[in-house]
Amino acid sequence: MTFAQAVTERTLRLNTRLCVGLDPRLDAYHDPEHLRRHTLDVLEAAAPYAACVKPQLAFYEALGLPGFQILEEVCSAARTLGLPVLLDGKRGDIGSTAAAYARGWLTGRHAGDALTVNPFLGFQTVRPFLDVAQANDGAIFVLVKTSNPDQADLQGNGVSEKVAAWVAQTNDETPEPQYGPVGAVVGATHPTELATYRALMPRALLLLPGLGAQGAAPQDLQAAFHPGGTGALASASRAVQYADGLSVTASREAARALRDGLNSALD
Numbered sequence: 001m002t003f004a005q006a007v008t009e010r011t012l013r014l015n016t017r018l019c020v021g022l023d024p025r026l027d028a029y030h031d032p033e034h035l036r037r038h039t040l041d042v043l044e045a046a047a048p049y050a051a052c053v054k055p056q057l058a059f060y061e062a063l064g065l066p067g068f069q070i071l072e073e074v075c076s077a078a079r080t081l082g083l084p085v086l087l088d089g090k091r092g093d094i095g096s097t098a099a100a101y102a103r104g105w106l107t108g109r110h111a112g113d114a115l116t117v118n119p120f121l122g123f124q125t126v127r128p129f130l131d132v133a134q135a136n137d138g139a140i141f142v143l144v145k146t147s148n149p150d151q152a153d154l155q156g157n158g159v160s161e162k163v164a165a166w167v168a169q170t171n172d173e174t175p176e177p178q179y180g181p182v183g184a185v186v187g188a189t190h191p192t193e194l195a196t197y198r199a200l201m202p203r204a205l206l207l208l209p210g211l212g213a214q215g216a217a218p219q220d221l222q223a224a225f226h227p228g229g230t231g232a233l234a235s236a237s238r239a240v241q242y243a244d245g246l247s248v249t250a251s252r253e254a255a256r257a258l259r260d261g262l263n264s265a266l267d
């Protein structure tokens, strides 16, 4: 089963469109062991309400070697819980280096099933990521229009639309029936533009970051989904992991509320 199929199957079976971000900040904890335990506890608590999990690589890399070990455990625990893993690394480089990034993050011990990719160096530099992802039934999520307010500095003037066109065309090269291996990152913080990006990339899974802490609300996101409620993953990290300090019960309730909010928006 491909990443897109696994996510879609879980979305329909558990009725959830929520992607839970795991972005553990060392300053919230006594030490890395405390961070590790809490992150794994949040993962387990939120899993029943999640279609997938999205560790942000920066937070694990910031810890050095222990961070890689924690990431490996997070990926392994997610798989035990049946959760597809989307690593948020926003990698991108010239082709030979891109191939090494792809091997590192899409194969091996702390690999994800999918990876976010930055297309700024050109579309050919995205190909090595796609090749490795496809060889492993995985996916890539290309940055199309990010959630931050200043994205327009570089992503305006038709750039996001150009990337969206490449995503759509590249998915059309694949024979998969519904969603292809190239997903797209479109910020949940741009609710009035979601319908446009949905239409531009009909076979792309959309990753919608920005739910919660960045101000996006579940009721704003309906236009990103296809009829039947598939095709998009709304992502929240701080709003789940630190819903109320380090309370894991609050994390569970936050994930449940976001899942319910997203479902209500689709009714």
Ligand SMILES: O=c1ccn([C@@H]2O[C@H](COP(=O)(O)O)[C@@H](O)[C@H]2O)c(=O)[nH]1
Binding pocket: 021, 023, 056, 088, 145, 146, 147, 148, 185, 186, 187, 209, 210, 211, 212, 213, 214, 235, 236, 237, 238, 239
């Ligand atoms: O456009 C983008 C792409 C990725 N992100 C990442 O998502 C989470 C958001 O965290 P919250 O706590 O839910 O705000 C974080 O890891 C970002 O690096 C994004 O915010 N926007």
